[in-house]
Amino acid sequence: MKPLPLLLSLVGLLAIMVVSLCLGKYPLQLAEISSFFRQEWFGGTALPTERMELLRNLLLEIRLPRILAAALIGAALATSGAAYQAMFVNPLVSPSLLGVLSGASFGAALGMVFFKNWYEVQLASFLGGVAAVLVAVGLARVYRISGTIMLVLGGVISGALFAALLSLVKYLADPYNQLPAIVYWLMGNLSLADRTTVLRVSLPICLGLGILMLSARKLNVLSMGDEEAAALGINVQQVRLLVITAATLISALTVVIAGAVGWVGLIIPHIARMLVGPDNTTLLPVSALLGAGYLIVVDDVTRLAFAFELPIGIVTALVGIPFFMLVLGNARKGWQ
Amino acid sequence: MALISLENISFRYRRQQVIQQLDLELDDGGVLALLGPNGSGKTTLLKLMLGILHPHGGTVRLDGQDIRRIPAKERARRLAYVPQVHREAFGYRVFDVVLMGRMPHAGFLGRYGAEDRRLTDEALERMGISHLSERPYTEISGGERQMTLIARALAQGARVLVLDEPTNGLDYGNQQRLLDRLMALKQDHYTCLFTTHHPDHARRVADRVVMLQQGAILRDGSPAETVTPANVATLYGLESCTEHHHTQGEHLCCP
Numbered sequence: 219m220k221p222l223p224l225l226l227s228l229v230g231l232l233a234i235m236v237v238s239l240c241l242g243k244y245p246l247q248l249a250e251i252s253s254f255f256r257q258e259w260f261g262g263t264a265l266p267t268e269r270m271e272l273l274r275n276l277l278l279e280i281r282l283p284r285i286l287a288a289a290l291i292g293a294a295l296a297t298s299g300a301a302y303q304a305m306f307v308n309p310l311v312s313p314s315l316l317g318v319l320s321g322a323s324f325g326a327a328l329g330m331v332f333f334k335n336w337y338e339v340q341l342a343s344f345l346g347g348v349a350a351v352l353v354a355v356g357l358a359r360v361y362r363i364s365g366t367i368m369l370v371l372g373g374v375i376s377g378a379l380f381a382a383l384l385s386l387v388k389y390l391a392d393p394y395n396q397l398p399a400i401v402y403w404l405m406g407n408l409s410l411a412d413r414t415t416v417l418r419v420s421l422p423i424c425l426g427l428g429i430l431m432l433s434a435r436k437l438n439v440l441s442m443g444d445e446e447a448a449a450l451g452i453n454v455q456q457v458r459l460l461v462i463t464a465a466t467l468i469s470a471l472t473v474v475i476a477g478a479v480g481w482v483g484l485i486i487p488h489i490a491r492m493l494v495g496p497d498n499t500t501l502l503p504v505s506a507l508l509g510a511g512y513l514i515v516v517d518d519v520t521r522l523a524f525a526f527e528l529p530i531g532i533v534t535a536l537v538g539i540p541f542f543m544l545v546l547g548n549a550r551k552g553w554q
Numbered sequence: 555m556a557l558i559s560l561e562n563i564s565f566r567y568r569r570q571q572v573i574q575q576l577d578l579e580l581d582d583g584g585v586l587a588l589l590g591p592n593g594s595g596k597t598t599l600l601k602l603m604l605g606i607l608h609p610h611g612g613t614v615r616l617d618g619q620d621i622r623r624i625p626a627k628e629r630a631r632r633l634a635y636v637p638q639v640h641r642e643a644f645g646y647r648v649f650d651v652v653l654m655g656r657m658p659h660a661g662f663l664g665r666y667g668a669e670d671r672r673l674t675d676e677a678l679e680r681m682g683i684s685h686l687s688e689r690p691y692t693e694i695s696g697g698e699r700q701m702t703l704i705a706r707a708l709a710q711g712a713r714v715l716v717l718d719e720p721t722n723g724l725d726y727g728n729q730q731r732l733l734d735r736l737m738a739l740k741q742d743h744y745t746c747l748f749t750t751h752h753p754d755h756a757r758r759v760a761d762r763v764v765m766l767q768q769g770a771i772l773r774d775g776s777p778a779e780t781v782t783p784a785n786v787a788t789l790y791g792l793e794s795c796t797e798h799h800h801t802q803g804e805h806l807c808c809p
Contacts, residue, residue, distance in 0.1 A: 304644070307643045307644075308643060309643060309644070432663050433663075435657070435660070435663065435664030435665070435666075436657075436663075436664050438646070438650070438654060439654050439657050439664075441642075441643065441644055442642070442651075442654065443637075443640070445601065445606045445635075445637070446635065446637055448605075448606045448626065449604055449606055449630060449633070449634070449635035449637075450630055450635075450654060450655065450657045450658060450710070451626045451627040451628075451629065451630030451631070451657055451658030452626065452657065453626050491644070495645065495646075495647070495690075496644035496645055496646055497646065497647075497650060
């Protein structure tokens with residue numbers, strides 16, 4: 219592990235978070251934010267009560283949860299993307315490879331049609347994501363060929379299946395209320411992130427991130443290919459199951475917070491790899507920090523750049539695609 | 555007791571039978587060369603011996619113990635695999651690739667210690683590639699990559715090295731250098747097993763040659779008695795082979 223890049227990206231992320239707290243339709247001064255927190259935690263009377271109320275609502279109820287939501291989603295997608303890329307020995311793999319995003323989208327759409335409670339919709343979304351990955355892994359098992367190719371094909375089939383099921387739900391949904399809600403949600407949207415949800419999912423996401431990062435050295439060996447990893451004493455099936463479980467868990471939870479946010483899991487690991495090299499002990503944490511920072515910045519843009527708020531999934535795709543075309547040339551060199 | 559013994563091994567991919575009821579015993583020390591045409595099951599046999607693949611019939615034993623009952627980590631401390639040279643997707647430093655050989659000895663979560671790094675440096679030194687240590691594995695030549703993979707096997711600390719076509723894709727000079735390294739390893743009492751497409755390579759370094767044809771053993775014995783023009787012609791389905799005598803030894807020639 220190289221400590222310097224880690225420290226730099228951590229400092230960068232914290233700076234982005236502080237700046238993002240200031241930014242908004244109602245801009246705040248850094249000095250006022252710091253005196254708010256001082257007064258909130260240590261007491262004092264520098265700021266009048268009404269002002270404190272306003273700031274509390276603005277900072278603690280609106281901006282901070284949203285920044286944390288963006289950070290969690292970015293970190294989760296980027297880390298699971300990097301872990302998948304190492305495991306499948308392919309730098310062009312993304313966390314949605316095993317169909318988790320399609321499954322979670324289907325689950326959420328189904329939830330919006332059948333349930334009233336937002337909590338139930340979130341649960342349905344999470345279960346949908348897990349179901350899609352189980353289908354993918356199950357299909358790979360049916361053919362009794364171990365190895366990553368069958369897993370990838372299983373993921374393609376599972377993704378297509380859940381995309382079709384999603385279309386079915388959309389077709390059956392009430393076109394005046396439910397359909398727009400589903401479509402809007404599928405675009406990926408951080409304005410849905412509320413404090414309760416963010417707090418509820420933060421623990422499992424951090425747990426999943428921890429598991430992936432602790433598997434980093436084994437992932438390094440696994441990225442030499444399954445047979446070599448087995449000859450180097452790795453229990454390939456076991457490590458693969460652990461990584462798939464952790465990556466599925468955290469990517470399904472990002473959909474629970476804010477719908478489908480694409481491209482982060484593909485491009486952030488690339489940038490991180492260009493910066494710090496392929497060693498997963500450094501790559502995974504740096505990807506997490508860069509992913510978090512990146513999504514916070516993109517969210518700031520969606521909030522501020524236009525008169526209306528743009529769904530973040532659209533922006534990550536519009537930024538991600540041209541960027542991906544730029545790095546593709548560089549990525550290809552590695553595996554030709 | 556044999557170091558590795560294959561007892562009545564059968565293996566198939568789907569419906570295609572690759573290995574047919576094969577028996578083979580490998581003793582401690584020395585170099586064994588596995589010769590055979592494409593598709594004769596050489597690589598499959600290596601993977602069965604390594605415990606990476608499992609036979610559909612028969613048993614593979616390592617020091618008399620069923621290899622399926624030996625934990626992966628323990629197995630990796632005794633047997634090291636040198637795969638065919640490949641291009642890696644990710645540009646790990648050569649040092650880090652060799653360090654991966656220490657995985658079976660690493661502690662909780664695969665943490666490497668100072669001893670692991672020292673042995674890695676030693677393995678690099680031994681293969682004469684210390685100067686490449688910081689270079690990305692994706693940017694060195696095929697010969698250098700092969701040396702890196704052997705260094706990794708040495709770092710692994712196993713006394714048995716299983717090499718899959720180590721001379722494949724190397725230029726003439728690198729082939730000779732590689733064979734010299736194999737000879738040096740033999741002198742250091744490593745047990746080596748390698749597959750090759752060159753009967754001459756088998757003759758130059760091996761103490762024992764096994765000729766494999768369609769998943770069964772055609773000949774098994776010393777290089778002098780196995781690598782003969784007649785046997786080589788039979789093995790590869792050629793009309794005839796002749797022997798050429800040079801100052802540095804004989805070479806087979808098959809027109």
